Every structure is written in structure tokens, then in C-alpha cells.
């Protein structure tokens with residue numbers, strides 16, 4: 001929690017960014033009056049934008065218009081109901097009752113975001129201040145084009161500087177590091193090259209707890225605690241040995257942060273999911289899967305595209321997955337739906353000629369055995385109106401050993417270029 005002095009300083013900066021907004025909030029005797037006052041203010045700002053005497057650079061204009069739209073959405077009662085949260089209430093309290101106890105719960109990030117939004121609404125975004133207006137806009141023809149081309153070179157160099165912070169797995173030193181990692185992990189797990197290259201060995205040796213993982217890579221206290229808490233709360237967790245070999249042994253390196261973050265949950269996330277337990281459909285189903293499933297195993301949100309989910313497990317659980325709350329465990333037994341349910345779902349697609357594309361997903365369907373996978377593929381490909389079957393898999397990174405010659409033969413059979 002931020003200390004009171006620092007918070008007051010931040011709030012002062014917030015009001016300085018747009019004195020009119022502060023005045024409206026401060027003068028309003030209720031939150032609803034504040035809402036009406038702010039809407040009126042935003043409408044008048046919008047009108048100003050369209051008046052001829054309002055001379056402003058077009059890029060700045062677009063920015064102001066967009067920020068007004070965002071602020072209106074933030075104020076919308078409907079969005080408050082949907083999110084269960086009122087930004088306006090916090091703003092109004094900050095302006096009316098600066099000593100209210102709830103204000104201490106407001107994060108500096110929230111105030112900073114609001115400060116930028118307030119400033120941008122009144123035209124002070126500093127995005128395109130007069131000095132920064134691109135020079136090419138003052139010219140036309142070849143001269144404008146050359147100046148613009150120089151600007152684009154400059155933008156590229158700027159982006160490149162940032163992108164260089166992120167390493168790629170194709171850099172020679174990272175490739176070497178991973179080869180060494182693999183050897184080290186194989187040593188600890190007493191695995192031969194043949195075993196490592198065998199996808200069923202990888203699946204049998206999925207790492208499911210922080211003690212085993214801690215023997216292969218260094219874990220921070222938070223990482224250990226998150227994995228331990230997930231286990232106690234029966235939240236699925238697992239990592240294939242192959243995927244661990246992509247991580248650096250030391251947790252302090254900058255090169256594997258994204259790789260760890262995909263699979264090692266943050267403690268706050270685990271605690272949140274544990275709070276949802278028993279009520280996960282309501283709380284974690286942010287893609288509204290439950291409301292878009294006309295029959296079991298099918299999700300349909302678009303006219304021509306549908307999802308079929310015959311297999312409800314994966315070798316590891318991705319933290320960003322929109323469906324991970326549906327998965328009971330990594331490589332859970334009995335995760336494959338009974339054939340009559342799969343048949344019913346495939347039959348449903350057959351009866352809907354509007355559907356041209358199907359996503360075969362789950363879980364990760366490529367961790368099914370090849371025969372079961374081929375059966376589903378063959379059933380789907382026999383539907384005349386289906387033009388495309390997309391196989392949704394993470395095995396390319398979690399389990400590349402899965403691409404055996406047998407599987408490649410199956411994929412080749414059903415692939416029509």
C-alpha cells in the first residue's frame with residue numbers, strides 16, 4: 001500500500017492534469033451528479049473538436065477523440081455492472097473525501113493512468129507537441145516522402161533497440177546453453193538420448209512439484225510457494241523435461257523470463273484461482289465458454305468457425321490459457337471424451353453447413369495417441385462443408401518429440417495443399 005504523503009502528491013498531479021474534471025467531481029454532491037457532469041464535459045470537448053476554429057494537429061485530434069471515447073466507457077454504468085468496479089466512485093471520493101480510508105487502496109498505477117487520460121482529454125498528451133510534429137507533414141511530393149522514409153528508419157532503429165532486449169532461441173549462444181541444459185537435466189534424471197527423444201518418456205516424467213523442479217533449475221521463493229500452493233489447492237501444474245531444458249538454470253537471468261512465466265504461475269494468480277474454487281465457471285470463464293456451447297464438446301462464437309474439444313488435458317498448463325480452469329490435471333487419465341460424445345459433437349458440425357472451419361483443441365489433441373487422434377481427424381475431414389481443420393497444439397514447444405514419423409504420415413494424409 002502506498003503511503004499517504006506519496007499518495008497525496010500523486011493525487012495533486014492528477015487534478016493538475018485536468019482542473020475542469022477536478023472541479024466537476026469536487027462540486028458534485030453525488031456520484032451520479034458527477035457522472036452527468038463528466039459526460040456533459042466530454043460531450044462539449046467532442047463538439048470543440050469539430051469546430052473550425054479549433055486548430056489542432058490531426059494526430060492530436062485523433063488522440064483526444066479516442067481518449068474521450070475511453071473515458072466515456074469507463075464512466076458507463078453498464079461497464080461498472082459488468083466489471084463489478086466503479087472507477088468513478090474512486091475518483092469522486094478522491095475529489096470529495098480525500099481522507100476516505102478506501103483511497104489508500106488505490107494504486108499509484110491507477111492514478112498515473114488516469115492522469116494521462118485526463119491530460120489527453122484536454123489535449124495535453126505531449127504525443128504530438130508542436131515540436132514533435134513530423135517534418136514530412138509540412139511538405140509534399142518527393143521531399144515529404146524522403147523525410148517520411150527517414151522517420152521510418154528512425155522508428156525502426158528505436159524499436160530494434162527495444163527488441164534486442166529479448167533473446168531468441170535461434171541465437172547461437174542460447175542454442176548452446178540449451179544443449180548444455182538438456183545434458184545436465186538428462187544427467188539428473190538419468191535419461192538416455194533415446195529416452196529423451198521419446199515423447200512417451202517425456203510424458204511419464206512430467207515434473208509436477210517444486211521439489212523435483214528445484215533439482216533441475218533454481219526457483220525463487222515466490223515460484224516455489226506458488227507451485228506448492230497450487231498443489232495443495234489441486235490446481236493443475238506440470239512441465240515436461242524438454243520444456244525445463246529451455247529454461248536457464250539460474251532464475252536470475254533475463255533470457256528465460258517469458259519461458260518460465262508461461263508455465264510457472266504467479267502466487268497471486270494461484271491464490272485468486274483458489275478463491276474461485278467451486279465457482280470457476282462463473283469466475284474464470286471470461287470467454288463465456290459455458291454460454292457458447294450449443295452441445296457438449298463444441299464452442300461456437302462465430303458464424304463459420306467452431307471449436308471441438310474432445311480431449312481435456314495437456315502436458316503442461318499455460319498460464320495465459322483461456323480454458324485452463326476446465327483442465328483437471330496434466331495428462332489426466334480419462335481426459336478423452338467417450339466416443340459417443342465425440343460422435344455427437346462431430347454430427348452436430350455435420351448438421352451445420354455454415355461451419356467451414358473447425359479448431360481441434362482441448363486440451364492439447366496432439367498428446368492423444370496417434371490412433372485416437374487420427375480417428376477424430378478422419379471423422380472431421382469426412383464432413384463435406386468443412387474447408388479447414390486447425391489443430392491447436394503447444395507440443396511444438398512443450399513436446400517436439402511428439403512429431404514422430406507416424407504422426408507426420410497421418411498429418412500428411414489429411415493435408416491438402
Ligand code: SF4
Nearest residue numbers: 314317318321363394
Ligand atoms: S496447451 Fe493449449 S489447452 Fe493446454 S493449457 Fe496450453 S493453451 Fe491451454
